[in-house]
Amino acid sequence: MNEQTVAEAVQLGKVYGDGDAAVTALAGVTAGFRRGEFTAIMGPSGSGKSTFLHCLAGLDEPTSGTARIAGTDLGSLDDENLTRVRREQIGFVFQSFNLLPTLTAWENIVLPLSLSGRTPEKSWADQVVAAVGLENRLGHRPAQLSGGQQQRVACARALITRPEIIAADEPTGNLDSRSGAQILGLFQRCAREWQQTVLMVTHDPLAAGYADRVLFLADGVLVDEMRQPTADQVLARMRRFEPQAVR
Numbered sequence: 703m704n705e706q707t708v709a710e711a712v713q714l715g716k717v718y719g720d721g722d723a724a725v726t727a728l729a730g731v732t733a734g735f736r737r738g739e740f741t742a743i744m745g746p747s748g749s750g751k752s753t754f755l756h757c758l759a760g761l762d763e764p765t766s767g768t769a770r771i772a773g774t775d776l777g778s779l780d781d782e783n784l785t786r787v788r789r790e791q792i793g794f795v796f797q798s799f800n801l802l803p804t805l806t807a808w809e810n811i812v813l814p815l816s817l818s819g820r821t822p823e824k825s826w827a828d829q830v831v832a833a834v835g836l837e838n839r840l841g842h843r844p845a846q847l848s849g850g851q852q853q854r855v856a857c858a859r860a861l862i863t864r865p866e867i868i869a870a871d872e873p874t875g876n877l878d879s880r881s882g883a884q885i886l887g888l889f890q891r892c893a894r895e896w897q898q899t900v901l902m903v904t905h906d907p908l909a910a911g912y913a914d915r916v917l918f919l920a921d922g923v924l925v926d927e928m929r930q931p932t933a934d935q936v937l938a939r940m941r942r943f944e945p946q947a948v949r
């Protein structure tokens with residue numbers, strides 16, 4: 703692993719279930735992710751994208767191979783240390799926002815810190831809130847916010863601990879294109895300005911066009927990679943996988 707590699711998968715494999723019911727979701731994926739790099743993970747439905755992200759980021763346990771975060775083999779950690787790596791080194795963003803409905807936007811944002819008894823560092827918290835454009839919404843509860851605003855709260859919550867890695871699973875899947883573009887622009891800023899490593903699962907070639915690099919999975923294996931992608935190039939590549947599904 704070179705010193706710029708922040709996350710690394712080596713022959714990462716995952717089989718769900720056993721016997722006749724066994725499903726091979728990942729069949730040995732090897733890939734490294736550098737500091738400050740924004741990578742989109744694409745592929746047809748069921749190709750293993752979410753499984754890959756979840757195994758690499760310690761949300762799911764691989765059945766073979768190795769996931770390393772900042773040089774640490776996640777398989778060598780007990781539950782407590784794995785939780786610490788997830789909480790301190792990775793910021794998660796999901797398609798469904800996952801905000802706590804009884805807390806205000808601000809309380810949701812600082813929750814990862816409150817859970818470990820810490821208080822936000824003011825200058826960083828101010829930067830994060832400004833970056834997501836929520837200065838005037840901090841006292842609102844999720845039900846009082848639009849979907850795009852809720853996802854920006856979720857992004858701020860992911861950023862508040864200043865993690866080295868942002869792991870996002872279909873972050874724009876429930877958003878209109880304008881709200882989606884705000885999230886994708888924020889991820890570019892995370893990578894370029896704050897040197898975070900952004901890993902994003904997406905179905906959307908337009909979203910992948912914001913990334914520095916795209917990995918293509920099919921049937922649980924890495925089948926292609928593209929650097930400095932454009933949405934059109936990604937779309938053309940996806941059409942080769944699923945000509946009917948991508949228009």
Ligand SMILES: Nc1ncnc2c1ncn2[C@@H]1O[C@H](COP(=O)(O)OP(=O)(O)OP(=O)(O)O)[C@@H](O)[C@H]1O
Pocket residue numbers: 718719725726727745746747748749750751752753754905
């Ligand atoms: N908990 C589970 N139990 C059994 N099989 C699972 C489980 N999670 C995923 N799978 C299977 O593993 C394969 C890969 O799933 P995964 O969700 O990683 O794919 P994906 O590329 O993210 O799909 P999508 O784009 O539809 O979200 C699929 O065949 C899926 O049905």
